[in-house]
Each structure stands twice: as structure tokens, then as C-alpha cells.
Amino acid sequence: MAQNDLDLLTGEDATELLATAVATAGGELVDWSVRQVDHRPGRSTTVAYRARVRWAGPGEGTVRTETLGASLGRPADQQVPGVLTLDDGEHAVAVWRFPGDPALPALATAFDAHAVATLLGDLGVPEVARGPVTLKVRAYRPTRRAVIEASTPGARVFLKVVRPDKVDDLHARHALLAGAGLPVPKPLGRNNDGLLVIAPLPGESMRHAVRDGGAVPGPEEVVELLDRLPRDVADLPRRTSWSENASHYASVIGAALPGEAQRAAQLATAVEQRIAGLPADDPTHGDLYEAQVMLTDGRITGLLDVDSAGPGRRADDLACLVAHVETLALLRGWDTERLHGLAVRYAHGFAGVVDPDELTARIAGVLLSLATGPHRVQEADWPAQTSVRLDAVERWFAGIPG
Known part of the structure; x- marks a missing residue:
């Protein structure tokens, strides 16, 4: 996907796309901002927007906040009735209003x-x-x-x-x-x-306890949870792990922030080289981090989002939790020192269960995937925040920080 395709959906050209889509539905676009960007170089770009739309009504009409979506590079989605497709001969863009997502008919x-x-x-x-x-x-x-x-x-x-x-x-x-x-x-x-x-699960998200300094499970309880995964999980279809996809996330970073393209690519190569050739036959959750865990009085009482459960490496699940806690430590307004300390505590605990070099490589790989986050959610200073996260990738790849 060329860089100008990303610009088409996030730059000023998007105004005409969104205004046309809204006008077709009988509204008038007042203003808009990007909420989320899913850019997959060479494949597709999908963007969610928060828009204010004036709809016909008494007086000046009613202005409502709407969620709009636009996708470029997904031709199958563009055939769905009710989705406006705008084609200038070079790009075909599908535009919709929530909840009319063309890929999610339910x-x-x-x-x-x-x-x-x-x-x-x-x-x-x-x-x-x-x-x-x-x-x-x-x-x-x-x-x-x-x-x-x-x-x-x-x-x-x-x-x-x-x-x-x-x-x-x-x-x-x-x-x-x-x-x-x-x-x-x-x-x-x-x-x-x-x-x-x-069905719902008891307890509250571990994210709240991590954020507020509440009681959280120790490394051994996390390992015990993963030990309960049945062997049948290893027979499910395998999905590539975050760390194994490091080059993809480096390309996403490079497309959005060319100045960091080389550093991101070099880090991805280093990660993939260190973990290459390892068997992936452990039963794994596939996306284990604090928002997926429910706690009651600091004990694990629930596990969410099992979409990626399947065969993999135990080190991937453990690395995922460490990398997410470390990323929270990098967010403005969060307790950096305490959260970094928690990430290090988990890493030291997990290093006694899996190979430490593999663990830190996979932590670096997950951190690299999370370095796409500031651009994806369009933080105000996303270029600087992306670089901060790449710094963390370098630190953790070198070993568990002090």
C-alpha cells in the first residue's frame, strides 16, 4: 500500500470522501477527526473517524456525533449493499456509518x-x-x-x-x-x-489493578493459569505470534514514520533471527495481557479473548504480558516507575520458566507490535511516542532491564 493511500484516508482528501458519504445518507458533515488507523502496507488501509453530522430537523437541524469508517484495498467488502463505494479510477474506497460495517454484517x-x-x-x-x-x-x-x-x-x-x-x-x-x-x-x-x-465473568479487569496499584497475581499464578490450558489447544489452527510478525509491524511503522523505518526494520530482523526455528507446539492463549485477565481480590478469576488460542510458545504468552505492562509504563499519566518495576518483576519470574534470551526477544517483538499504537489511535504526538516505544524495544532486546 503506497504512502499516498494512507494520506488519502487520513489527510484533507478524506473530507470529501466523508462529506459525500454523509450527504448520500441525508446529512451534512460538520467536522471530523481520525480515531483509529489500521494500515497494512501492500494490503489494505482502514480508518475509523469521529464525525459530527447535521441531520435535517427543526431550525438548524440536529448535530450528532457519529462513527464513520472507510476502507481501501478490500474489494470484497465494497460489494456489500448499503456501503458507499467511491472510485476515482485509481482508488476504490468503501465508506460506511456505524454499525453498517461491510465486513461485520452481524x-x-x-x-x-x-x-x-x-x-x-x-x-x-x-x-x-x-x-x-x-x-x-x-x-x-x-x-x-x-x-x-x-x-x-x-x-x-x-x-x-x-x-x-x-x-x-x-x-x-x-x-x-x-x-x-x-x-x-x-x-x-x-x-x-x-x-x-x-456469558460475563466475575471480577474486574486486571488493567484496573495495574493502573491503580492494587493487588495483582504473581508470576507463578500466571504460569499456573497457562498450565491449565488443555493439550487439545495445541491441535487448533496455528496463528503467527506477535514476535514472529515483527517485520510486518516494522513495515507499518516505516510507512507511517519513514524516519524510523530503518531502526524498526533492524530491530524486527534481530528479533526474528533470535527466535527462528523454535518449535511451536505449546498450548497458548495467544494474546495474554492484563486487559484479558479478570481478578477478584488480586486472584485470577477469568480469562478473556481466546480468539488466538492455539499452538505456540509459552514464552510468547509470558512476553505478551510483560510487554503490555511495560507499554503502560510509557503512557502519560501512568505511574512509570511502578509499572516498569512490575514488568521487570514479571520478566524475572518468567525467566525461570522459559529461556531468558527467548523471553526478552519475544518481549521486544511484542513491544514492536505495540509501537504501532500511537499512530493507530492518532495520539497528538504520535511520532515522538512511537520513537519512545522503539527505545523500549532496544532496551528489552538487550536483556531484562535493571
Whole structure:
């Protein structure tokens, strides 16, 4: 994907794209800003926007805040009815208003309270189907996934929306792990459009305890949790780990920030060389970090987002947790010294379980993937923050910091 394709969806040219899409729906674009960027060089670029739109109404009309999306380089999505495709002969861009995501057809259902009540009744979840149902968007990655909480005064469930071809696999992973006694959300039903209904878990996110300095599990409890993964997980389809994808994330950084392209590429090469050729047959969670863990009084009582569960390296799961805690230490307004100390504490604990050199290489690889974050969410000073994260990649690749 050429650099000008990224500019097309994030620069001034995007104004005309969004204004045209809104006008087609009967509105007037007031202003807009980029919320999220998913740039995959050579493949696709997808952007989410926060826009203010004036809709016809009394007086000057009603101005509402809307989530808009645009995707370039995904021709299959551009055939979906209700999605506006704008083609200038060089680029074909699909533009939509939330929840009309072309890759997530179940999202419109999941964001419709009446449709959710009907669906839950059909799936045998009547305690939530007895309305009124309140919906809250918990996460949204355009064209990839969304999570919506559906609740009534007496009950709640979560609606996980994925691409239709992924829902059966996701349901099977939840069923496998729940059946093995892991504290994962129990699957309650699904539909063919890509919507999976899952039960809530007890406790609160470990992210809160990490942020606020509360009690968190020690390294040994994290390892014990992973020890509970059934061997059958290693028979699932394998997904490339974060560290094994280091070159991809380096290319994303280089496309957004050419001045750091060489450093990012060199770090990626170093990571991939150190971990090359190692067997990947351990049962793994695949994306283990503090926001995926639920705690009650500092003890693990839940494990979320098992989408990536499958064969891999134990060091990848452990490295993922360390890298995420270290990244939180780099955020403005967070307790840098305490969080860095927690990351180091986990790393030392995990180094007694897996090879330390492999662990630090994989920590560096995950940190490299997270270095794409400032640009993806369009932080005000994302170039500087990207460089700060690359500095962390270098430090951890050299060994567990003091």
C-alpha cells in the first residue's frame, strides 16, 4: 500500500470522501477527526473517524456525533449493499456509518436493542431477552471485530461480532476451554452472520489493578493459569505470534514514520533471527495481557479473548504480558516507575520458566507490535511516542532491564 493511500484516508482528501458519504445518507458533515488507523502496507488501509453530522430537523437541524469508517484495498467488502463505494479510477474506497460495517454484517443486529432481544430469546437466553435491553459498545475495530454489552436490570451478556467465517471457530475455542475448566466466558449461542453470545465473568479487569496499584497475581499464578490450558489447544489452527510478525509491524511503522523505518526494520530482523526455528507446539492463549485477565481480590478469576488460542510458545504468552505492562509504563499519566518495576518483576519470574534470551526477544517483538499504537489511535504526538516505544524495544532486546 503506497504512502499516498494512507494520506488519502487520513489527510484533507478524506473530507470529501466523508462529506459525500454523509450527504448520500441525508446529512451534512460538520467536522471530523481520525480515531483509529489500521494500515497494512501492500494490503489494505482502514480508518475509523469521529464525525459530527447535521441531520435535517427543526431550525438548524440536529448535530450528532457519529462513527464513520472507510476502507481501501478490500474489494470484497465494497460489494456489500448499503456501503458507499467511491472510485476515482485509481482508488476504490468503501465508506460506511456505524454499525453498517461491510465486513461485520452481524454488527447492525448487535446494535439494535429489539433485534438483540429477539435473538437472545431465540438462543434461549430469556433472562436478558426480557427487555428493555440496553446496549453499550465495549470495543470496535473496523472490519475486524466488535464487542457490545447487552444488559437489563437483572442480567447481562456480551455480543462478540466477528467476520462470518470466523464465528464457528471462535465458538469452538470458547467451548473447548470452558469444557476444560478454564475460567473463560461460556458460549451461549451464535448466528451465521458472525455474532457470538458469551456469558460475563466475575471480577474486574486486571488493567484496573495495574493502573491503580492494587493487588495483582504473581508470576507463578500466571504460569499456573497457562498450565491449565488443555493439550487439545495445541491441535487448533496455528496463528503467527506477535514476535514472529515483527517485520510486518516494522513495515507499518516505516510507512507511517519513514524516519524510523530503518531502526524498526533492524530491530524486527534481530528479533526474528533470535527466535527462528523454535518449535511451536505449546498450548497458548495467544494474546495474554492484563486487559484479558479478570481478578477478584488480586486472584485470577477469568480469562478473556481466546480468539488466538492455539499452538505456540509459552514464552510468547509470558512476553505478551510483560510487554503490555511495560507499554503502560510509557503512557502519560501512568505511574512509570511502578509499572516498569512490575514488568521487570514479571520478566524475572518468567525467566525461570522459559529461556531468558527467548523471553526478552519475544518481549521486544511484542513491544514492536505495540509501537504501532500511537499512530493507530492518532495520539497528538504520535511520532515522538512511537520513537519512545522503539527505545523500549532496544532496551528489552538487550536483556531484562535493571
